[in-house]
Amino acid sequence: MTEAKIRIATTSLAGCFGCHMSFLDMDERLVSLLEQVELNRSPLTDIKHCGPCDIGLIEGGVCNEENVHVLCEFRANCKILIAVGACAINGGVPAMRNYFDLQDCLQEVYLNGAGITNPQIPNDIELPLLLDKVYPISEVVQVDYYLPGCPPSADEFLQILEPLLKGQEPVLVKAHLHYD
Ligand code: SF4
Numbered sequence: 069m070t071e072a073k074i075r076i077a078t079t080s081l082a083g084c085f086g087c088h089m090s091f092l093d094m095d096e097r098l099v100s101l102l103e104q105v106e107l108n109r110s111p112l113t114d115i116k117h118c119g120p121c122d123i124g125l126i127e128g129g130v131c132n133e134e135n136v137h138v139l140c141e142f143r144a145n146c147k148i149l150i151a152v153g154a155c156a157i158n159g160g161v162p163a164m165r166n167y168f169d170l171q172d173c174l175q176e177v178y179l180n181g182a183g184i185t186n187p188q189i190p191n192d193i194e195l196p197l198l199l200d201k202v203y204p205i206s207e208v209v210q211v212d213y214y215l216p217g218c219p220p221s222a223d224e225f226l227q228i229l230e231p232l233l234k235g236q237e238p239v240l241v242k243a244h245l246h247y248d
Contacts, residue, residue: 073106074233075121077146080111081135082162082202083128087153088112090219091125094226101226104233121146123232129159130203134196143209148232151211152225154218156204161218163202170200213238 080088088111094101109118118124118138124146130136143149154160165173179187205211215228224240231238 074104074123075106075108075119076110076123076125077108077115077118077121077142078110078112078125079118079127079138079142081126081128081139081156081205082131083153083155084161085111085127087127087155087219090217090222091225093222095222097222097226101229118142118145122148123229124149125152126150126156126205127152128155129162130199130205130208131162132196132198136199136208139205139208148212149209150213150215150228151205152215153220154216157206157214157216158204159202166201170198215240 078088078091092098107113107115108121109115118141121142124142126139126142126149128135130139151157155162159166174189178184178189213228215224217224227240228238
């Protein structure tokens with residue numbers, strides 16, 4: 069009898085997809101990983117909603133109402149939730165806007181900045197509402213594990229995933245972790 073595969077979902081909230089690209093840097097090791105794993109919602113599958121999963125990998129901080137919705141969907145459906153990368157853990161680069169008032173940011177970007185030819189702040193109803201700040205995901209939902217780095221390396225992804233796939237507690241080796 070074939071063993072059931074571990075189901076993993078991934079998403080990027082306010083992130084740059086760099087953490088996802090680093091995940092793919094596993095190269096040929098992805099082949100053996102995918103023998104044990106089935107991907108659910110992910111930019112790699114284009115599945116739009118997170119179903120019941122064993123592990124959820126979250127890249128990026130929380131900057132708008134859609135991010136909140138997606139993050140809560142992951143938390144509701146994933147037994148284990150992992151904050152992947154600096155943006156998910158502390159807001160990272162997107163959180164640099166937290167030093168400024170949101171309206172001041174929008175005015176600088178869309179009205180007063182250099183090279184603007186058609187000044188207007190986008191307000192289409194389809195656009196998700198921005199939050200006042202960019203938040204670490206742990207300020208919105210409970211997080212089970214943190215994988216630091218910008219981005220974490222492929223080795224570090226494996227360091228946390230391989231034990232979890234065997235039902236073991238991951239031990240992150242400090243020498244392999246980095247915070248830049
Ligand atoms: Fe991109 Fe770095 Fe943020 Fe990952 S942690 S989403 S690589 S900026």
